[in-house]
Amino acid sequence: MGSSPNSKPKIVRGSAGYVLEDVPHFSDYIPDLPTYSNPLQDNPAYSVVKQYFVHVDDSVPQKIIANKDSPRGVHFRRAGPRQKVYFDSDDVQAAIVTCGGLCPGLNTVIRELVCAMFHMYGVKKVLGINGGYKGFYAHNTITLTPKTVNDIHKRGGTVLGSSRGGHDTNKIVDSIQDRGINQVYIIGGDGTQRGASRIFEEIRKRGLKVAVVGIPKTIDNDIQVIDKSFGFDTAVEEAQRAINAAHVEAESGENGIGVVKLMGRYSGFIAMYATLASRDVDCCLIPESPFYLEGPGGLFEFTEKRLKENGHMVIVIAEGAGQELVSESIHSMQKQDASGNKLLQDVGLWISQKIKEHFAKLKTMTINLKYIGCIALSFSYLTDPTYMIRAVPSNASDNVYCTLLAQSAVHGAMAGYTGFTSGLVNGRHTYIPFHRITEGQNKVIITDRMWARLLSSTNQPSFTIAKSVLEEKKEEEEEATGN
Numbered sequence: 001m002g003s004s005p006n007s008k009p010k011i012v013r014g015s016a017g018y019v020l021e022d023v024p025h026f027s028d029y030i031p032d033l034p035t036y037s038n039p040l041q042d043n044p045a046y047s048v049v050k051q052y053f054v055h056v057d058d059s060v061p062q063k064i065i066a067n068k069d070s071p072r073g074v075h076f077r078r079a080g081p082r083q084k085v086y087f088d089s090d091d092v093q094a095a096i097v098t099c100g101g102l103c104p105g106l107n108t109v110i111r112e113l114v115c116a117m118f119h120m121y122g123v124k125k126v127l128g129i130n131g132g133y134k135g136f137y138a139h140n141t142i143t144l145t146p147k148t149v150n151d152i153h154k155r156g157g158t159v160l161g162s163s164r165g166g167h168d169t170n171k172i173v174d175s176i177q178d179r180g181i182n183q184v185y186i187i188g189g190d191g192t193q194r195g196a197s198r199i200f201e202e203i204r205k206r207g208l209k210v211a212v213v214g215i216p217k218t219i220d221n222d223i224q225v226i227d228k229s230f231g232f233d234t235a236v237e238e239a240q241r242a243i244n245a246a247h248v249e250a251e252s253g254e255n256g257i258g259v260v261k262l263m264g265r266y267s268g269f270i271a272m273y274a275t276l277a278s279r280d281v282d283c284c285l286i287p288e289s290p291f292y293l294e295g296p297g298g299l300f301e302f303t304e305k306r307l308k309e310n311g312h313m314v315i316v317i318a319e320g321a322g323q324e325l326v327s328e329s330i331h332s333m334q335k336q337d338a339s340g341n342k343l344l345q346d347v348g349l350w351i352s353q354k355i356k357e358h359f360a361k362l363k364t365m366t367i368n369l370k371y372i373g374c375i376a377l378s379f380s381y382l383t384d385p386t387y388m389i390r391a392v393p394s395n396a397s398d399n400v401y402c403t404l405l406a407q408s409a410v411h412g413a414m415a416g417y418t419g420f421t422s423g424l425v426n427g428r429h430t431y432i433p434f435h436r437i438t439e440g441q442n443k444v445i446i447t448d449r450m451w452a453r454l455l456s457s458t459n460q461p462s463f464t465i466a467k468s469v470l471e472e473k474k475e476e477e478e479e480a481t482g483n
């Protein structure tokens with residue numbers, strides 16, 4: 001089989017500023033491949049659907065807000081079944097792997113990949129790789145059939161196991177080749193998709209007919225381009241339970257303060273949506289919006305004010321918020337996990353301590369602070385409330401979302417596409433080239449309407465604005481006095 005070192009982004013331009021950021025296809029680097037009729041045309045469930053097969057030129061715009069003169073802009077290839085497929089079903093040997101942290105819905109995606117392959121395409125050989133990327137070369141595999149995955153979507157976690165670190169591209173591709181695998185479904189977050197991209201490049205370099213397909217997983221919703229990640233809705237729903245508990249505790253004590261720490265390493269989406277949904281939260285702190293404790297416009301001043309007004313208060317804090325403040329006060333070594341992600345300090349515990357110290361010094365107000373989930377158990381993961389929202393099974397709407405993501409992934413691989421992530425863009429399923437997924441991170445934009453909605457719902461200080469106004473004022477005073 002021929003190979004080409006050329007793996008530049010595939011950009012197709014059309015009229016009126018139309019741009020298609022296309023995904024690789026086997027035919028880009030392997031000539032004269034046979035094609036087959038899609039077996040779905042004989043499937044009684046689907047054969048009655050008018051226009052069931054996606055038109056070869058269909059694409060989905062990245063930006064849907066337009067005005068009369070705006071160019072058509074960037075598009076992604078529309079996901080879905082194609083008339084012709086590049087695999088004879090009997091020849092398919094698929095593999096599924098889950099990498100990175102847990103997220104509700106992982107088992108649903110595994111289940112639906114297996115079912116789509118068996119029931120839609122008549123594929124009979126699907127392997128589960130145990131324990132993440134390193135499982136390709138360091139662990140056993142398990143055989144997956146619709147029967148073995150039948151009710152796994154009712155359980156949290158991943159039946160395949162997961163891990164961080166251990167990505168050795170050559171060993172992984174050797175193992176893919178040795179096992180005769182020709183479709184690889186890789187479920188994971190930004191780190192995982194970077195790893196998948198490397199696997200794709202190596203496979204292309206070796207000229208192999210192996211489809212490499214990513215399915216984006218991130219509880220933090222920090223993967224860019226896609227509308228939202230699966231499991232996110234479930235996580236927000238689960239976070240409500242923690243916030244409710246904090247609210248009940250806060251309301252019941254004199255000057256009660258409930259502090260809830262939620263997941264969100266670099267992006268505060270869970271905290272923002274959980275706050276907006278709950279309406280019981282007085283202050284939401286996220287990594288994207290720096291805050292400060294002391295002085296005018298600071299958290300302490302706001303807390304005193306809220307307690308005087310309402311007698312209680314709930315603070316939601318994303319785990320990645322205020323890390324620079326924590327590092328200033330706790331001497332720490334910069335540590336990383338096996339995948340190279342920064343290990344965070346416990347900001348929930350830190351902020352709870354700081355608030356307690358402040359009111360103890362103030363002496364005019366006695367407070368009752370409860371840090372939700374901070375129970376003295378012997379295992380650290382049980383004392384950290386953030387893990388509670390990760391381990392649950394996905395809710396109904398996430399299950400449907402996972403099903404469509406998985407089916408889209410299988411349609412794409414069968415149609416000969418490779419080196420792509422299956423993702424929802426403006427409510428339509430698409431194939432997104434890896435580089436678009438991995439080149440940045442999705443973050444809460446604090447100058448956008450959503451954050452403004454949050455600020456107006458909690459009426460919390462906008463720390464950035466307050467601080468910059470203070471700094472400007474100070475500079476003006478210094479200029480005026482000539483200091």
Ligand SMILES: Nc1ncnc2c1ncn2[C@@H]1O[C@H](COP(=O)(O)OP(=O)(O)O)[C@@H](O)[C@H]1O
Nearest residue numbers: 100164165166167188189190191192194195339
């Ligand atoms: N830049 C990279 N290149 C290759 N593999 C990577 C890269 N970053 C992370 N990985 C691998 O992807 C897997 C999951 O990454 P991690 O960051 O832990 O989780 P997530 O994919 O959820 O972000 C790990 O096995 C890790 O080794």
Ligand SMILES: O=P(O)(O)OC[C@H]1O[C@](O)(COP(=O)(O)O)[C@@H](O)[C@@H]1O
Nearest residue numbers: 100101189218219220263264265337
């Ligand atoms: O699973 P670990 O290694 O304890 O890491 C916890 C981290 O995982 C996350 O759930 C995100 O995981 P991913 O990087 O796998 O998407 C963060 O919210 C959290 O900081």
Ligand SMILES: [Mg+2]
Nearest residue numbers: 100189190191
């Ligand atoms: Mg990640």
